[in-house]
Amino acid sequence: VLEAGLREIPRDSRLAQALRRTMYWCDQDADWETTWQRVNAAYGHYHMVHTINNAACVALALLHARGDFERAISIAVMCGWDTDCNGATVGSIVGAMLGARALPDKWVAPLNDTLHSAVQGFETSRISDLAGRTLAQAERVLSGAQP
Numbered sequence: 001v002l003e004a005g006l007r008e009i010p011r012d013s014r015l016a017q018a019l020r021r022t023m024y025w026c027d028q029d030a031d032w033e034t035t036w037q038r039v040n041a042a043y044g045h046y047h048m049v050h051t052i053n054n055a056a057c058v059a060l061a062l063l064h065a066r067g068d069f070e071r072a073i074s075i076a077v078m079c080g081w082d083t084d085c086n087g088a089t090v091g092s093i094v095g096a097m098l099g100a101r102a103l104p105d106k107w108v109a110p111l112n113d114t115l116h117s118a119v120q121g122f123e124t125s126r127i128s129d130l131a132g133r134t135l136a137q138a139e140r141v142l143s144g145a146q147p
Contacts, residue, residue, distance in 0.1 A: 001093055002059055015052055018043060022056040023063065032064035032075050039079075048081045057081060061090045069094045069103060100131065 002023060009016050022039055029035045039060060043053035057079040065072030069091065076090040077083045095103055115125045 001097065002062065015055060018052045018056050019059050022059045026060055026063035029064075032060055035060045035064065036079055049085075054082045054086055057086050058089050058093075061086070062093060065090075065094065067094065067097065069098060069107070096134075100128070 002019060006016055006019060021042070022035065025035045025038045029038070036057075039053065039056045043050075043056055046053040057076055061072050061076035061079065065075055072090045072094045073087045076086040079086065091107075100108070111127060113127050115122075115127050115130065117123060117125070
């Protein structure tokens with residue numbers, strides 16, 4: 001997933017460099033806290049909602065959780081900074097990777113397949129419908145079809 005994301009941004013950008021560096025640290029470090037210390041030392045000077053430091057948090061949570069949905073979200077939130085966005089981003093990515101049937105019921109059932117938002121025309125949506133739309137878009141992009 002991270003490699004796919006890196007293919008969508010300029011290779012020599014600060015964001016790509018930070019992500020590759022974080023991925024390297026994750027490969028070297030036995031635990032997420034060690035990687036977090038490295039990320040904080042390198043990127044902690046950015047504002048708490050800056051893209052670079054938060055993308056590094058997302059990357060380290062994804063890699064250190066090794067596909068564990070709850071652990072991934074917990075690591076992303078424990079990193080601090082933009083906790084709501086990082087937890088949601090990591091949860092969305094791992095959820096998509098695992099598929100809806102693999103998600104813990106305690107995370108899914110309370111939502112009752114419903115999302116409420118402030119997006120005009122999508123104020124109340126079924127999560128399953130949104131997932132279907134996302135899948136259709138991904139298939140369209142992967143097939144090379146034009147919009």
